[in-house]
Amino acid sequence: MDATPRPARLAVGVISAGRVGSVLGAALARTGHVVTGVSAVSRASRDRADELLPGVPVADPTEVAQRADLVLLAVPDDELEGLVKGLVATGSLRAGQIVVHTSGAQGVKVLEPAAGLGALTIALHPVMTFTGRPEDLQRMSSACVGVTAADGDEVAWSVGEALVVEMDAEPVRVPESVRPLYHSALAHGANHLITLVRDAADLLTNAGVADAERLLGPLLSAALDNALRHGDRALTGPVARGDTGTLRKHLGVLAQQAPETLPSYRVLARRTADRAEHSGLLKPGAADDVRTTLED
Numbered sequence: 459m460d461a462t463p464r465p466a467r468l469a470v471g472v473i474s475a476g477r478v479g480s481v482l483g484a485a486l487a488r489t490g491h492v493v494t495g496v497s498a499v500s501r502a503s504r505d506r507a508d509e510l511l512p513g514v515p516v517a518d519p520t521e522v523a524q525r526a527d528l529v530l531l532a533v534p535d536d537e538l539e540g541l542v543k544g545l546v547a548t549g550s551l552r553a554g555q556i557v558v559h560t561s562g563a564q565g566v567k568v569l570e571p572a573a574g575l576g577a578l579t580i581a582l583h584p585v586m587t588f589t590g591r592p593e594d595l596q597r598m599s600s601a602c603v604g605v606t607a608a609d610g611d612e613v614a615w616s617v618g619e620a621l622v623v624e625m626d627a628e629p630v631r632v633p634e635s636v637r638p639l640y641h642s643a644l645a646h647g648a649n650h651l652i653t654l655v656r657d658a659a660d661l662l663t664n665a666g667v668a669d670a671e672r673l674l675g676p677l678l679s680a681a682l683d684n685a686l687r688h689g690d691r692a693l694t695g696p697v698a699r700g701d702t703g704t705l706r707k708h709l710g711v712l713a714q715q716a717p718e719t720l721p722s723y724r725v726l727a728r729r730t731a732d733r734a735e736h737s738g739l740l741k742p743g744a745a746d747d748v749r750t751t752l753e754d
Contacts, residue, residue, distance in 0.1 A: 468556070469543050471526030472496040473519045473541070475507040477590030478560050479532025479720050481546070482582075484510040485598055485625040486528075495522035502712075506590050523550040530622075531559040539568050546571040556617060560643040565606040565634035566614075573608070581606040585644060593701065598625055604632040604640060632706040654726075664715065690737035697730040702743030702751040724752050 468491045470481040475498040475593040477687055483493050486507050497519045498504045507516060523529045523545050533541055538561055553576025557569055562583040569579035583604040599681050607614035615631065622629035632640050648717040655678060662670035684692035696704040705727065712720040734740035740748070 467491055468527040468684040469494040469524040469525060470528045470530060472530045472532065473522055474533055475503040475511065478584065478590040479530060480506045480510040480590055481496055481588055481594040482530060482532065482560065485595055488595065494525045510592065520545065520548045520550040526555065531557065533738050535561045535563050538564060542569055542571050546575065550679065551575055551577055553577065556580065560584065562604065562644060563632055563638060565637040566608055567634060578614050578617060579608065580614050581634065582618055582622060582635040587648060598627050602628045602630045605629045606632050606634055606637060609634065644725060661716055661719065690733045693730065693734050693739055697727050698734045698739050700740055700748055702747050705748065705751050728752050
């Protein structure tokens with residue numbers, strides 16, 4: 459039985475109805491909390507609110523915050539500091555509220571103006587990609603959420619973890635001091651993976667291969683699964699084998715037909731050689747040959 463303490467039913471205010479805010483608001487509503495207001499400026503965000511938070515009043519952020527016990531700030535990173543200061547300046551936040559933001563790169567320091575009023579401040583960052591559609595609610599069940607609270611504030615840590623468990627996700631404690639590194643790791647993996655996959659698909663399409671996505675799907679899914687299960691031991695291909703002849707062919711054809719992809723290929727191949735050597739897959743001499751080939 460789950461022994462995590464659960465918060466009382468809360469009035470939740472969502473600022474704003476972007477892809478993350480609308481989904482987390484719906485996830486909290488699904489557990490019995492009541493979303494009392496949402497801010498939504500663009501047509502897309504209003505449509506999203508209608509779909510995921512039906513019947514919830516759309517209001518100005520100050521009004522949304524004033525009505526709420528839990529204020530969920532789901533705005534872009536660069537807007538967060540100004541929003542918090544603005545809500546404090548307008549008297550929209552108060553002691554006893556729970557103020558949560560969803561930024562991955564920031565911890566709770568950005569919420570210090572709210573904490574100064576006596577609010578309980580928490581950072582909850584869902585480690586998943588959102589579309590802002592109902593299927594995201596199902597994806598939450600397999601997701602982790604990075605939880606950050608002030609050092610020593612065990613009440614805030616526990617409340618944050620409880621909210622995550624209620625949303626059917628898994629809480630992972632991320633101390634304030636490591637938030638930038640934590641977020642850079644996630645961005646490097648997820649964002650650059652998309653770029654890498656799309657570059658590979660474009661190369662296949664330009665080569666005249668039909669349905670590049672169908673071709674890549676099983677290969678890349680297996681590679682990801684193997685990497686997560688086996689680490690560097692999952693490395694395969696010409697770099698891990700020290701096959702410099704094949705590498706020269708790759709470099710030549712990319713230089714001729716896809717020069718925009720060549721720099722990233724060189725960088726990733728060099729990093730692959732380093733990892734293969736460090737893990738013992740590639741002997742030092744062979745690794746040096748690979749690096750020399752990549753630099754030619």
